[in-house]
Amino acid sequence: MxxxxxxxxxxxxxxxxxxxxxxxxxxxxxxxxxxxxxxxxxxxxxxxxxxxxxxxxxxxxxxxxxxxxxxxxxxxxxxxxxxxxxxxxxxxxxxxxxxxxxxxxxxASLLDVMLTWDQTGSFEVGEVGVTADATGDDWMTRLLQMRTFQLVPPCNLQAMFMRMQQIEVEPGEVIVRQDDEGDFFYVVMSGRYIVTREQPHQKPVRLAELDAGACFGEEALIADSRRNATVTALTRGKLMRLDKADFRKLLTDPLSRRIDQARAQALVAEGKARWLDVRLPSEFRRGSLPGAINLPLYMLRMKLAQLDATSTWIACCDTGRRSAVAAFILMQKGFDAYVLEGGVPASERGDAP
CATH class of the missing domain: 2.60.120.10 (Jelly Rolls)
Known part of the structure; x- marks a missing residue:
């Protein structure tokens, strides 16, 4: 009990x-x-x-x-x-x-982060520009419990919170819209939000519902691509946002857990890691690394339960861009993940002449 x-x-x-x-x-x-x-x-x-x-x-x-x-x-x-x-x-x-x-x-992980912060210089909630209410620091605590942010150097996390901007939203307000350019990374302070994906001639597909401590918008910033979903406020709420340049400097670069081909092959051969190919099924069928599991990036969040959370996963694609997003998502959900440097070799992709 x-x-x-x-x-x-x-x-x-x-x-x-x-x-x-x-x-x-x-x-x-x-x-x-x-x-x-x-x-x-x-x-x-x-x-x-x-x-x-x-x-x-x-x-x-x-x-x-x-x-x-x-x-x-x-x-x-x-x-x-x-x-x-x-x-x-x-x-x-x-x-x-x-x-x-x-x-x-x-x-234990949250304790380790807090110990590091307290010993390297931290900040008060008021310094971040957060309104002093009941939810003022709970969203930060929840964020810090994610493995993704526990891997970021404390000084970067401190700078991230200091540079974030607080915004208030109303019910029905669209925060990010599918196919728009990525501009900000968002963290939910309060309120509820729905994530949907538009499909031609069909009703929008409901992907998820977010509340305090959740974050969104990182995929377009990491991959330097357009938004792949729309996020709409269901209730009145507050968000913290970090612009694209600061997100890349403070989060993406420190979290680039890249691994070269030789080391990755060795870990897989020793049974210490597994391949996760996040390309489309059509790309995967043409050629893939031996033993790789195919889980397209757009399905990753919905199918995470299919992956063994005790395994180390080496995300791979053709260039490394999609797999960088995949690794970020995996680490955010507590998985141990790496990005295969250079992507799946051309010889394995079926591209070799």
Whole structure:
């Protein structure tokens, strides 16, 4: 059983949470939970991921290695319990509750970002030009939980937020229109928005609905192409936007996780990565890399559930442009992804004479 009402003052008891600013405590508390376990229950076992940083609030835990030998006993309040519980990922020990236990669970990646920001210089919400309301900083916290933004250097993220402009929208207002030139990257602060795609002689296709923390508009900026969908406000709301030049400088360049052919081939051969070909099916049928999965870029967001989230994906196309967009989308959704430098070789595409 878990409790989502976390008192920020609890963070002062633990390292490194105690080093964060009070504002950061408040932000993390909203994204943290308290886990309540009974004596005899297992908190985690070897091989489990460590997506959450765990801190012992009450009770006693026993840590045992893979052979069942006790390596440590933690009691809440003791100096040894002031730190994260066996935080290696994947977990290397089994944590069993000796008594009833309460644990503070914090998103580990978000904690890492916050620690980096607090130690490299951060900003107040007011400095970003955000209205001081209940949603003022929640959209930023949600954005920072996305893997995409956790890979961006903190100084770039700080500059991004400082350069963003806040705009207010009304119900029915079109934010971006299909086939227009890309000009801004948008993040939703509040309100609801619908994403649709126009098709000749047919009704628009509803692709998604967005709310606070969601972002859109990046695909046209990365690929330097026209908008591939229309985004319309369903309710009154607020958006933050970043212009094309700043988006490319602060986000696209740092996120260009490009990998050359030799290294990519080696990772795939070793079973450490898989090919994701984002070209059209007609292009894919003409020639592709051995074992590649074809998921056209325009279908990627809708079909992400078909991909193994535990795999590393190397996105590829003919030039690298579409795959750059694909990698951005994948990382945004928590996947480990790279862009194949130079695209699928001509010999594999069926283009060789």
């Amino acid at each position: 878990s409790d989502h009402n976390v008192d920020p003052s609890l963070f002062a008891r633990f390292v490194p949470l105690d080093a964060l600013r009070p504002q950061t405590h408040a932000e993390l508390a909203r994204k943290s939970t308290i886990l309540n376990l009974r004596a005899g229950e297992v908190l985690f076992k070897p091989g489990d991921g460590a997506e959450r940083a765990l801190f012992l609030v009450a009770g006693t835990l026993r840590l045992c290695d893979a052979d069942g030998h006790v390596v440590a006993t933690l009691a809440a309040g003791a100096p040894s319990a002031a730190h994260r519980i066996a935080h290696q990922s994947p977990r290397r020990v089994t944590a069993t509750c000796v008594t009833d236990v309460r644990c503070l669970a914090v998103d």
